[in-house]
Amino acid sequence: QVQLVESGGGLVQPGGSLRLSCAASGSIFRPYAMGWYRQAAGKQRELVALTTTGGSTNYANSVKGRFAISRDNAKNTAYLQMNSLKPEDTAVYYCYVDYSQSGGYWGQGTQVTVSS
Numbered sequence: 001q002v003q004l005v006e007s008g009g010g011l012v013q014p015g016g017s018l019r020l021s022c023a024a025s026g027s028i029f030r031p032y033a034m035g036w037y038r039q040a041a042g043k044q045r046e047l048v049a050l051t052t053t054g055g056s057t058n059y060a061n062s063v064k065g066r067f068a069i070s071r072d073n074a075k076n077t078a079y080l081q082m083n084s085l086k087p088e089d090t091a092v093y094y095c096y097v098d099y100s101q102s103g104g105y106w107g108q109g110t111q112v113t114v115s116s
Helices: none
Strands: 003-007 010-012 018-025 033-039 046-052 057-059 067-072 077-082 091-099 103-106 110-114
Touching: 003 091, 018 033, 018 091, 018 110, 033 067, 033 077, 046 067, 046 077, 057 067, 077 091
Parallel strands: 010 110
Antiparallel strands: 003 018, 018 077, 033 046, 033 091, 046 057, 067 077, 091 103, 091 110
C-alpha cells in the first residue's frame, strides 16, 4: 500500500521561504512523477510543480522563478523549495505521486500560510 508522508508547511511572512518534502513508500516501483498541487480556500486544486523520473519539470506560471522542485530517486522523496512567498501562495499543498503501474496517489495535505 502506497503511503506518502508530507512535511514542511507552516506560517511564513511575505518574502520568506519554506521547503516541503514528500516521501513515498509501499511500492516496489519507482514513481514516474512526483510533485505538488495546491488548493486555496474557495478555489480549485491547481498544479504547482511536477517532476518526472527523467528529470523533466513543469511549473505553474505563478511560481516560476520562485519555486524549485527536486527529487531524490534513491529515497523516493521530492522536495519543493518555495522562495519569495506571497500571500496568494497561501493554500493547502498536496503531494502527488504517479506510478505508471498503479496510478496516482495523494498526500494528506499540508497548510502553507503566507501572512504578516
